[in-house]
Amino acid sequence: MAQENIKPSLPESKGHLLIIEDDDNIRSTFASYLEDFGYQVKLAKDSNDAIALVDQNIFDIALLGIRTRDDEVIVLLKEIKKILPALEIIISTDYSKNFNFFEAFKAGAADWISKPINLQELH
Numbered sequence: 001m002a003q004e005n006i007k008p009s010l011p012e013s014k015g016h017l018l019i020i021e022d023d024d025n026i027r028s029t030f031a032s033y034l035e036d037f038g039y040q041v042k043l044a045k046d047s048n049d050a051i052a053l054v055d056q057n058i059f060d061i062a063l064l065g066i067r068t069r070d071d072e073v074i075v076l077l078k079e080i081k082k083i084l085p086a087l088e089i090i091i092s093t094d095y096s097k098n099f100n101f102f103e104a105f106k107a108g109a110a111d112w113i114s115k116p117i118n119l120q121e122l123h
Contacts, residue, residue: 013040015060020050020076021092022067026117030063033119047076049054054083063122065092065115074107081108092117 001033017039021027031041044050050073089108
């Protein structure tokens with residue numbers, strides 16, 4: 001009996017994620033961790049990268065973790081939501097005491113998570 005070319009089935013993607021993070025180590029750690037669970041992950045290091053990826057792809061969730069001024073985060077949120085209105089955007093910040101979450105939620109953020117992020121909590 002001839003053996004057929006049997007390829008192992010790849011797990012279905014659990015979703016498409018965009019990680020917007022200016023710290024290279026955090027960005028790659030999050031990507032590796034989430035890819036191990038079957039998520040397809042794209043990475044952006046700044047606002048320009050994020051907008052370019054959002055223009056070219058459909059994502060289920062974006063994790064926005066850029067350390068920048070509140071108003072810049074709000075502008076980026078609004079730009080992303082114009083392109084992908086249904087995209088769920090989670091803010092990740094280590095400045096939670098000073099961050100203007102009210103404005104972020106008005107601009108389209110769905111939730112927030114405090115840094116440092118526990119990888120299990122992220123998943």
